[in-house]
Amino acid sequence: MAEVKELKPDLADDPKFITGIGLIDEAAAELRNISHNIMPATLSKLGLVPAVKSLCDIISSGKGPEVTFISFGIDGRLSVPVELSLYRIVFELINNLVKHSGATKATVQLMGHAGYINLVVEDNGRGFRQTTGANENSGIGLGNVAARVEYLKGKMDIDSMPGKGTTIIIDIPVNAS
Ligand SMILES: Nc1ncnc2c1ncn2[C@@H]1O[C@H](COP(=O)(O)OP(=O)(O)OP(=O)(O)O)[C@@H](O)[C@H]1O
Numbered sequence: 140m141a142e143v144k145e146l147k148p149d150l151a152d153d154p155k156f157i158t159g160i161g162l163i164d165e166a167a168a169e170l171r172n173i174s175h176n177i178m179p180a181t182l183s184k185l186g187l188v189p190a191v192k193s194l195c196d197i198i199s200s201g202k203g204p205e206v207t208f209i210s211f212g213i214d215g216r217l218s219v220p221v222e223l224s225l226y227r228i229v230f231e232l233i234n235n236l237v238k239h240s241g242a243t244k245a246t247v248q249l250m251g252h253a254g255y256i257n258l259v260v261e262d263n264g265r266g267f268r269q270t271t272g273a274n275e276n277s278g279i280g281l282g283n284v285a286a287r288v289e290y291l292k293g294k295m296d297i298d299s300m301p302g303k304g305t306t307i308i309i310d311i312p313v314n315a316s
């Protein structure tokens with residue numbers, strides 16, 4: 140907006156022009172958000188482990204739960220689809236625990252084993268009752284997680300009960316390095 144005002148000072152007070160530029164600014168911000176969500180800088184530059192660690196640190200530094208991050212056995216980089224999907228999965232699970240769990244403590248574990256990556260997200264919050272049918276829970280987040288796990292030919296196990304906290308365990312096969 141500022142740059143355009145300098146270039147076209149005569150237009151700067153026209154309401155239509157202002158609305159138009161506002162929309163462009165908004166779209167640009169939105170695009171930045173989306174692309175950051177798809178591939179945040181830490182993820183593309185440093186890989187999955189530092190990116191997830193930084194996510195946990197950000198949550199822990201806020202008012203929400205203290206999120207402990209534990210990782211071992213993942214030394215190099217994983218393939219782009221695996222890094223991206225696992226990041227999106229962790230992002231949604233952390234999002235859920237912040238939004239729904241009321242937990243004071245949570246743990247995110249990312250472990251490399253021969254031939255697979257194991258992700259565990261655990262919280263000490265209120266837990267929830269699992270519904271048997273697909274899509275019976277209110278949102279699309281867990282459905283998306285399940286779809287990503289399936290796409291990567293992995294397995295997901297949700298262990299949650301009202302009052303008992305939630306543990307979500309995901310195994311994703313990767314080529315042994
Ligand atoms: N860690 C958790 N603790 C307590 N309840 C949870 C937790 N994770 C999920 N839930 C419950 O499962 C429901 C479904 O989660 P899901 O991510 O699919 O949807 P959402 O978070 O409500 O919406 P969306 O992800 O579409 O924004 C949630 O509404 C919540 O009731």
Ligand SMILES: [Mg+2]
Nearest residue numbers: 235278280281
């Ligand atoms: Mg959700």
